[in-house]
Amino acid sequence: MQRLRGVECQWAITGGSSLLIREIQSSAHDIDILATKDCAVHFSKRFTDITVTKINFSEADNVRSIFARYIVHGIVVEVMADVSNRLADGEWHPNREWTACIEHTFVDDFDIPVLTLDYEKQIALMLGQNSKASRIEGVQRNTY
Numbered sequence: 001m002q003r004l005r006g007v008e009c010q011w012a013i014t015g016g017s018s019l020l021i022r023e024i025q026s027s028a029h030d031i032d033i034l035a036t037k038d039c040a041v042h043f044s045k046r047f048t049d050i051t052v053t054k055i056n057f058s059e060a061d062n063v064r065s066i067f068a069r070y071i072v073h074g075i076v077v078e079v080m081a082d083v084s085n086r087l088a089d090g091e092w093h094p095n096r097e098w099t100a101c102i103e104h105t106f107v108d109d110f111d112i113p114v115l116t117l118d119y120e121k122q123i124a125l126m127l128g129q130n131s132k133a134s135r136i137e138g139v140q141r142n143t144y
Helices: 016-021 037-046 117-126 130-143
Strands: 011-014 031-035 051-059 063-072 075-086 092-094 102-107 110-115
Touching: 011 016, 016 031, 016 110, 016 130, 031 037, 037 051, 037 063, 037 075, 110 117, 117 130
Parallel strands: 011 110, 031 075
Antiparallel strands: 011 031, 051 063, 063 075, 075 092, 102 110
């Protein structure tokens, strides 16, 4: 996280790492970062020494985005920008709302932007990750 200090662009941790930071789950296999396109390009220039996959367009089963992969102290960090998710009907849905769904949490005095639990739950439902959405909803029910 030290390498992200001073980065002045819009980004947020999402996925399993976001839930790990909030102590909703006990582990994450990587760190997923959602970023604006400009921010993803900034990361690609700042992290050339730890780049595994250079920034480029990528498409998987249910996600397409501008994508890059880095290794930081043995941890895989994946940065995505201009993300679209494939819905159950096969249509692609641009994921543009995330920039309005950022909140901040602190870990070891480091301000970490994360996506809100409401937004994480919305994306999980969109991608058919019902157990993840239920786990988030359970935490929200017990917190609020």
